Amino acid sequence: MSLSIDIAGLRPERVAVVPSPLAELGMALHALAEPGHHPGLQGWVTGVTARLDSHLADRMCEADFLWRTTFSDIFLPYAALPGRSTLPAATLAEELDLLDKLTDEQFVDSALEFTCAPGYDLPSPSVLADPELRRRALDLAASRGPRQVRFTRRLLDDPPRVRGWLRQFLEDCDDAFFADVWARVRLPLATDARYKTDLLRRKGLAEALAAVSSAVTLDADAARITVDKLVQGRSTVGDGGLLLVPTSLGWPHLMVLHRYGWQPVLHYPVGSPELASPPSVEQLALRMTALSHPVRMRICRLLARSAYTTTELAQVHGMTSPEISRHLAVLKKAGLITTRRRGRYVLHQLDVTVVARLGSDYLEGMLR
Template identity: 80%
Template sequence: MSVRIDIAGLRPERVAVVPSPLAELGMALHALSEPGHHPGLQGWVTGVTARMDPQLADRMCEADFLWRTTFSDLFMPCAGIPGRTTLPGATLAEELDQLDKLTDEQFVDAALEFTCAMPYGTGPSPLVDAGLRRRALELAASRGPQQVRFSERLLSDPPRIRAWLRQFLADCDEAFFADTWARLRHQLAADARLKTDLLRHKGLAEMLTAVSPVVTLDEGAGQITVDKLSVGRTATEDGGLILVPTSLGWPHLSVLYRPGWQPVVHYPVATPELTSPASVEQLTLRMTALSHPVRMRICRHLARSAYTTSELAQVHGMTAPEISRHLSVLKKAGLITTRRRGRYVLHQLDVTVVARLGSDFLEGVLR
């Protein structure tokens, strides 16, 4: 399983390694929403949370599904601007202006990807297709009333939600992110320069190896492969390839492969230490539970968000009873938690337990 980027005909000058303040803000919001994904950021998360204005914290919860699972493609708006040549802005204000340049259809499709588990696609937008609109609201219903309200507002009045999101991100910048970015931007700029020098003097393959050992180049096939527990494909076509470093993103290595958008590889530049492994008895039980490839793929979804049994069945092309059996094994091993929301039962991976199981598996499911 992997994400592949076809780069046939890509000129070296169309490969850019550029820091993105908006992408880093997205990772900051993700870390604040899912601190278990980022054990090395616990001190930063605690400090920011303690100082955060309660009203801003409440607003953060209104649309946290845009960054809780990882973060939405909305945090990479440069990739969706027509022409496929735009790079991330040097400042957050520039990138918020880029966000404004996306069409309503692009904005809604990207927002619904995580809001309602809507897949990447090239079909009509829910803004114009009544069937897709109903499907989006049905999917939102399983995520709770908050996501239903957000999705209804998004589908009925996109400009209002766009204005809300822009103001929210600007307020986050003022409240905590500007100081964080001031500390991080020099490290990210230095890493971008290092990778750019490698590209110029050693070539693309050498540079990609420095980005991550899971990113490889097949020069003969003109293809980059990113080893992930997901399947996707994109192409640079007549555009470019963007690589964006992140200090807050470890262990996530993300690939934007939305149709019609520039490919983007968002990679971490730091690797903090994880906690000690579990006991031998627990390790044996958990490794047995994870020995099945389907359960590993289920864990990838549950690491990013809570899912119902029926949602997992749809994603994996299996029946609900089959999924239930796999969930039972994972729950017995203490790897997942469940909670009830109305008539829905939601399952989620206990990332803290997985972190104790081992960094290789954690990186695999969160990559």
């Protein structure tokens, strides 16, 4: 399984390596929501959480599906603008101005990416115009609790109001903690961007991509970039460009924006913390056996990002609920997933701290 980017006709000057403060803020919010994904940031997460204003913390939970389940495309708004060649801005305020330039349809569709709506990399109707997609978005929000339902309804009923709410929230996050983070990581990210840009100029795109990640390869003859991930998808630069956006907070996530009609973006980490020690041999054998099945690997990829119901997993994988339940039972017996009840829904989620102890290679592949 992999993601591919068709780069036929891509001119060298249309490849850019540029840090993005808004993307880094999105990754900071993700780390705060899912600290288990980022063992090296535990100290920072604890410090920020301890001093976070309770009102801001509550607002952070209100819309956390924008950064907990997946890294929403709203944090890369420049990729959606006409011409598909807009670059990230130098400041958060300037990038929030770019976010304001998205149409309501673009904003809502990218904000509701957690619905796993079909056609992400193909032409598809907007959720604002399609009653069936609207119903599906609300159904999936219901499995995540009343807070998610309320926010999703607000988003569907009054996009401009939610856009204003989100901008104010992101500005408050900047005041509360992100300005200090950006001051610390801005120069290292700029240094990495200069290094990758120099590789592009001196040795070409293949060398620059290899420096981004060993999971990213270029087939020059086929004019195609392939990213080794446990997901399938495709994108094309068309007459636009290709963006490489470094992140200091993102490891082990290697994000690929491949939304139809948007400029392709590789959002890649520039550092990697050490992980915990391996488990016992007996635990390792049990867990690796449970994880060796390809269907369970794909299930774990979803459960690593968020909690899902059995029905949701069955829909995503095109299987029956009993089939999914059997796979979940194997994973639970191995101590790899946790379950919790929310009303009439039972939610399953991967225990990423346990998977981390199996080895960094597996965890990186799962969360890439």
